Amino acid sequence: MGGGATRLHSVLAQTLSNNSPLSLPSSHLGSCQRADANLDQVFCQEQKGSPLCPPDPVDLLRQCEEALRDRPQRIHRKFTHLSEGNGASSSPIRVMQWNILAQALGEGLDSFVNCPMEALSWSRRKYLILEEILTHRPHILCLQEVDHYYDTFQPVLSGLGYSSSFCPKPWSPCLDVEGNNGPDGCALFFDQSRFEFLDSVNIRLSAMRIPTNQVSVVTVLRCRSTGKYLCVAVTHLKARSGWEWLRSAQGSDLLRHLQNLIQKHPSGPVGSPFSDIPLLICGDFNAIPTEEVYRRFAASPLGLDSAYKKLSQDGLTEPEYTTWKIRPTGECCTTLDYIWYSQDSLRVDAVLNMPTEEQIGPNRLPSFSYPSDHLSLVCDLSFKEGE
Structure with missing residues (x-):
């Protein structure tokens, strides 16, 4: 990804943040806003009117893990x-x-x-x-x-x-x-x-x-x-x-x-x-x-x-x-x-x-x-x- 990699992809911003018209009930706003802030470095967006550049799944996974950093140990599974x-x-x-x-x-x-x-x-x-x-x-x-x-x-x-x-x-x-x-x-x-x-x-x-x-x-x-x-x-x-x-x-x-x-x-x-x-x-x-x-x-x-x-x-x-x-x-x-x-x-x-x-x-x-x-x-x- 290019130099815009530190900006949030607009689609994810609309769907994973509480600024979306389809927001969560007010009882969840505080925790959701804190978690969503951790994804602010994931996606990039080109200039207005141009196509959105695809997010990096590895970066997105890393940010999900950061948003969940206070959870107990994750369940790790291996392939046979x-x-x-x-x-x-x-x-x-x-x-x-x-x-x-x-x-x-x-x-x-x-x-x-x-x-x-x-x-x-x-x-x-x-x-x-x-x-x-x-x-x-x-x-x-x-x-x-x-x-x-x-x-x-x-x-x-x-x-x-x-x-x-x-x-x-x-x-x-x-x-x-x-x-x-x-x-x-x-x-x-x-x-x-x-x-x-x-x-x-x-x-x-x-x-x-x-x-x-x-x-x-x-x-x-x-x-x-x-x-x-x-x-x-x-x-x-x-x-x-x-x-x-x-x-x-x-x-x-x-x-x-x-x-x-x-x-x-x-x-x-x-x-x-x-x-x-x-x-x-x-x-x-x-x-x-x-x-x-x-x-x-x-x-x-x-x-x-x-x-x-x-x-x-x-x-x-x-x-x-x-x-x-x-x-x-x-x-x-x-x-x-x-x-x-x-x-x-x-x-x-x-x-x-x-x-x-x-x-x-x-x-x-x-x-x-x-x-x-x-x-x-x-x-x-x-x-x-x-x-």
């Missing part, structure tokens, strides 16, 4: 590198899946009884979320429970070179919380330097042909380095016990949509590039591995496998947990989040390990160290040779 086929790709595709916890739900409805309200404030959590994303720098980023898309994630990540699509829930529970920032939904981001956008569709998932409150974003991309196509979906299925049948129906509906998309349409051109396209499906399924919706994905004719099974010794077992929280009803430690991929076309090169119980801490998630009750899933994928 896998030796499959001819070895890891020299240029893998990094994918991140994460339910980031909607701000309105964290503060208003989710009742994390061991988490101080200060740790749930947006003035703190936005830096923790951004820090996690910047630490791993994914090429494809799939998020759920996004209720700050338009005022934070879209403009900030756009400044970092990401393009995105967002689909809010039709009846988001966030809207029941006073002072909410709008509905939560699913968001899909991709690195424009790595992928070319081809098409995207927002899907409202159905059960027995009846529309439900859960959604999916499906985007078709072309890899700039290989010229190969990739269909990416992000979703968030119905939560809570007793709704297993609905999750199964929603999962089946998503699989149906994806199968229709990637199959060559009878009226389409011969050799359509969307025929047999590799799939990547990320989401908070709200389903443990023994549930029917998990079995449907595992047994799908689309040939899907779950990336995080690669962490197990037998390669067949999911992690013990992807979420660990304490609510008034008790402690919940289970696996609900997945990265599914086309195993015939894609190879898993590396997987980010899950933190230990000691790293998470006795009060579980979220916390001053981690902004969500769900852990991020990150893996490196590459196209198999000849695919």
Whole structure:
């Protein structure tokens, strides 16, 4: 970056400071202003009327860490590198899946009884979320429970070179919380330097042909380095016990949509590039591995496998947990989040390990160290040779 590197990028200033029209409630103004001041050295801006120069992600990460300097020790995670086929790709595709916890739900409805309200404030959590994303720098980023898309994630990540699509829930529970920032939904981001956008569709998932409150974003991309196509979906299925049948129906509906998309349409051109396209499906399924919706994905004719099974010794077992929280009803430690991929076309090169119980801490998630009750899933994928 040039000599203007000490000035704040105007987009970030509008989205991460309280001078924005979409500011935080007055109860958060003091702490937010102190934290936002730490980002004043991150981005540069050209003269008025000229394009904004891209921020340096390393500088932004450093400033996020500075804004969070008073927090307990950060959770550090390492990658497990896998030796499959001819070895890891020299240029893998990094994918991140994460339910980031909607701000309105964290503060208003989710009742994390061991988490101080200060740790749930947006003035703190936005830096923790951004820090996690910047630490791993994914090429494809799939998020759920996004209720700050338009005022934070879209403009900030756009400044970092990401393009995105967002689909809010039709009846988001966030809207029941006073002072909410709008509905939560699913968001899909991709690195424009790595992928070319081809098409995207927002899907409202159905059960027995009846529309439900859960959604999916499906985007078709072309890899700039290989010229190969990739269909990416992000979703968030119905939560809570007793709704297993609905999750199964929603999962089946998503699989149906994806199968229709990637199959060559009878009226389409011969050799359509969307025929047999590799799939990547990320989401908070709200389903443990023994549930029917998990079995449907595992047994799908689309040939899907779950990336995080690669962490197990037998390669067949999911992690013990992807979420660990304490609510008034008790402690919940289970696996609900997945990265599914086309195993015939894609190879898993590396997987980010899950933190230990000691790293998470006795009060579980979220916390001053981690902004969500769900852990991020990150893996490196590459196209198999000849695919």
